[in-house]
C-alpha cells in the first residue's frame with residue numbers, strides 16, 4: 006500500500022478536514038490531573054498525539070459502558086407495542102489510536118461481527134469508523150505489547166497509520182478507505198530514507214522497553230503454553246482468586262473484553278428502555294445459569310476464566326489473536342494484585358520453581 | 359472532553375473518579391489514576407455509579423399528601439406547607455426530629471443543622487450510622503485530643519505494620535482493602551483480628567481468629583505483651599509515663615492472665631508475645647477499624663485508641679489510626695454537628711413509645727428497610743427530602759426533591775479527614791434544589807434570611823464556624839485531590855490521655871440450649887440495605903442472585919457444624935434465639951466460619967423487624983454483638 010510523508014501541519018489539516026464530515030475522537034489530556042482520555046474532541050487543539058496511552062480503552066466509543074439500544078411502549082388500550090431503536094449511526098474518525106487499542110478493536114470486530122451472529126448496535130458504531138493509528142515512539146510504564154505482538158507499531162487493520170519521524174509523519178495506507186482519504190490530501194510520497202527512519206523509530210521504541218516499561222515483565226508465551234495445557238496448579242488459581250475483590254475493573258478497561266448484560270428499565274408513563282451495559286466474568290451473577298447452577302461459583306474459578314480467555318490457545322484461535330493486547334490497563338485498576346501481567350508472573354514463578 | 363473529575367459518593371474511602379457525561383446524563387465512569395488514595399482503583403459500587411445516576415427512580419417534583427394521596431406541587435407551595443405545619447410543633451420540647459443523611463455534602467448538612475437549630479429549634483437529630491461513630495469519635499478525642507482520624511489513609515502505602523481490627527474491609531471499603539493488600543505484597547506486616555476468616559484475613563501476614571466477643575481482650579493482651587517487650591529491652595519511653603492514665607492502664611494490662619486469655623479467646627499468649635515483638639520493631643503502624651453502623655462498641659474502640667497510644671509511633675508520618683466509615687460523608691456529617699448530641703438521638707425518640715416526638719424531617723434515607731415504621735406511621739407530620747425514591751415516601755406528608763451529588767457543587771469528608779470537592783458536572787434537568795438552598799428557602803419562609811448564593815458561599819460560613827475547616831475554601835479544594843482538615847482546629851489536639859480499661863474475659867453467651875454464637879453484619883452486595891444499590895443494574899443483579907439462591911436470606915455456618923446438624927447448603931433451618939424469637943432461614947455452608955459461630959447479613963427484612971427486635975444492642979454493639987441461638991433442621 007502507498008506511503009506518504011506529511012508535515013505536522015498537514016496532519017492537523019487532515020483532522021480539520023475529517024472533522025467536517027465525521028465526529029472526531031482522539032487522545033487528550035485532562036488539564037488538572039494529567040490523565041489521558043481518548044474521547045470526542047470538542048476542540049481540535051486538544052488533540053495530543055504525543056500523549057501517553059489513554060487511561061480507558063477506546064472500546065468506549067464502539068461498545069460503551071452503558072448504552073440505550075431500544076425504547077418501547079406498550080399501549081394497554083390497543084394492546085399495541087411500538088418500538089424504536091435508540092442508537093444512531095454516525096460517521097466517526099478515531100484519530101491517533103495506539104496499536105494495542107487497534108488490536109483490541111480487531112478482537113471486538115471478531116466477536117461482534119466475525120461469527121454467525123452480527124451485532125447491529127456495534128455494527129452501527131463501527132461501520133463508518135475511520136481508524137487512524139499512531140506508532141508508539143516509546144512505551145509507558147505498564148506496556149508489554151512487544152510480548153503480545155500488538156505494538157509498538159500497528160501492522161494491519163488501520164485505515165491510515167502515522168509514525169512521528171524527524172520533521173513530520175510517515176503516513177501508511179492500510180485500506181481502500183484510507184487510500185481514498187490520502188488521494189485527496191496531496192501528500193508527498195515517502196522516500197526510502199523516511200521508511201528507514203520509521204524502522205529506526207520502532208527499533209528504538211522496542212529497545213526502550215526494559216528501561217521504560219518497568220511495571221510489567223510479562224512472559225506471555227510460556228504462560229499461554231501453561232494455561233493451554235492445563236499445567237497450572239489449583240493452589241495458584243486459589244492464590245490468585247483470593248486477591249480478587251470482584252470489582253469488574255479488569256474487564257471494563259480491557260480493550261478486548263466484550264461481555265455485556267441487557268436489562269429493560271421502566272421509565273415514566275409506561276415507556277420502557279433497553280439498556281446494554283458492560284459485564285464481567287468476575288461477578289458471581291454473571292456466570293450463574295438458570296436452575297441455580299453456577300459452573301464457576303468459587304471466585305478462583307471465575308478468575309481463571311478470565312485468564313483462559315486472554316491467554317489460552319483455543320481462545321486465540323477463535324479471535325485469530327491472543328485476547329490480551331498488552332496494554333497493561335488491568336494492572337493499573339486492579340485493587341488486588343492480579344492484573345494480567347502479574348498473573349503471568351505468578352504462573353511463571355510457580356512453574357519455574 | 360466528556361470526562362469530569364468527581365469523588366465517589368458510595369463509601370467513606372473517597373475514591374477519585376471521572377464521570378463521563380454529555381452534560382445531561384452520566385454515561386460512564388473512569389477511575390482517577392492520580393488520586394493519592396484510590397490510585398486508579400474503584401470497587402463494584404464506584405464502577406457502576408453511572409447506573410445509579412441514570413435511574414428512572416428519581417424524585418422529580420415536590421409532592422403534598424392530601425386526603426391520603428400524593429399530588430404534585432410547586433416547591434413554593436410545599437415549602438410553605440412544611441413551615442406552616444412545623445409551627446404546630448415545639449422543637450424545644452422534643453416534638454420535632456431531624457433524620458439526616460451521612461451521604462449529604464458538608465454544605466447541605468451544615469445548612470440543615472442551621473435549619474434544625476434556628477428554625478425548628480430542635481436538637482433531636484441523627485444520621486443512620488451515628489451510634490458507632492459517636493463512640494469512635496469520643497474514644498479518639500479522649501486519647502488524641504480531637505474527633506477524627508490520626509494520620510491519613512496514604513500512610514498505608516508506606517507503613518511497616520498494619521493492624522486490621524474486625525472489619526471485612528475488602529467488602530466494605532474494597533479500595534482500602536486493596537491498598538492494605540498491596541502493602542502486604544511489598545513487605546509490610548499485615549495482621550487481622552477477626553473471628554471470621556474474611557478475605558483480608560486470608561491476605562494477611564497473620565490472622566488471629568479469636569472467639570466472638572473477645573477482640574478487646576486480645577488487643578489488651580497485645581498491649582500487655584508490647585509493654586513487656588519494651589521493659590525487657592529497657593526501651594521504655596519516659597514520655598509515655600507522663601500521659602494521664604498510664605499507670606492505671608498498665609496495671610490493668612498486667613492483670614491479664616494468660617490462661618484466662620486463652621480460655622476466653624482461644625488464642626495463646628505466646629503467639630501474642632511474638633506479635634508484640636513485630637509491633638515493637640515497626641517504625642510506623644497503621645490501625646484501621648470500622649466505624650458507623652457496623653462499627654465496634656465503645657469499649658473496643660477505647661482499647662484500640664489505648665493500644666495506638668502505647669505503640670508511641672502515632673506521630674510518625676507513616677502511622678495512622680483510621681475509623682473507616684461505610685458511608686461517604688459520615689465524618690463530615692459529624693464535623694458539621696448533624697449527628698447531634700450523644701444520648702439524644704432521633705432514633706432513641708423513635709424507639710421510645712413515650713417520647714414527645716410528633717414530626718419528622720428526613721433527608722435521603724439509604725435504607726430500604728425502615729426501622730420503627732409503626733411509630734413513624736403514627737407521627738403527625740413527616741417530610742421526606744431526597745434525590746432517589748425510597749419507601750419513606752409512603753410515610754411522608756410532603757416530599758421534596760433534591761439534586762444528586764453530581765448535579766451540584768459540594769464537599770465530602772472521607773474517613774481520614776480528606777475534604778474533597780465534587781463540582782456539578784451534569785445538568786439538573788428536573789430543576790431540583792440542592793439541600794443547602796432548599797433549607798435556606800425554608801428559613802426564609804420562616805422569616806430568616808441567610809443569603810447564600812452558592813455552595814462555595816455556604817462553605818465560607820463553614821470555614822468560619824468549624825475551626826478545623828478554617829483554612830479551606832472551594833477554590834483550594836478544587837485544585838487537587840482535596841485537603842485534610844486540620845486537627846489543630848481543636849485546642850486539645852495532641853493532648854494525649856489513656857482510657858481506663860477493664861479487663862474482662864467474656865464468657866461465651868452460648869449454652870447447651872443455645873450453642874451457636876450468632877453474629878450480624880453486612881454481606882457483599884448489601885451495602886446500606888441497598889436502597890441505592892437496588893437502583894443499579896449490575897450490582898443489583900449480584901444482590902438478586904444471592905436472593906435467588908437464598909430467597910429468605912441465609913445463615914452461614916461451617917461445614918462441620920452443617921454435618922452435625924445434618925443439613926446441606928440451601929436447606930431451611932429454624933433459628934431460635936435466647937430471647938425466644940424464631941425465624942426460618944436457609945443455610946449457607948461456608949468454610950470461613952469457626953465452629954460454633956453463625957453469621958447472618960442483616961439485610962433480611964423480617965430479621966430486622968421481628969427477630970432482632972429484642973436485641974436493640976445488636977445494632978449499637980455492631981460488629982461485636984453476639985446473640986446465642988439454637989439452629990435446628992426445619
Ligand code: SF4
Nearest residue numbers: 259329330332333335
Ligand atoms: S488483559 Fe489487561 S493487559 Fe491484556 S489487553 Fe486486557 S487490560 Fe490490557
Ligand code: SF4
Nearest residue numbers: 249250252253255339
Ligand atoms: S480488577 Fe482485579 S479485583 Fe477487580 S475483578 Fe478484576 S481481578 Fe478482580
Ligand code: SF4
Nearest residue numbers: 366368369373401404
Ligand atoms: S471503595 Fe468506596 S469510594 Fe471507592 S469506589 Fe468503592 S464505594 Fe466508591
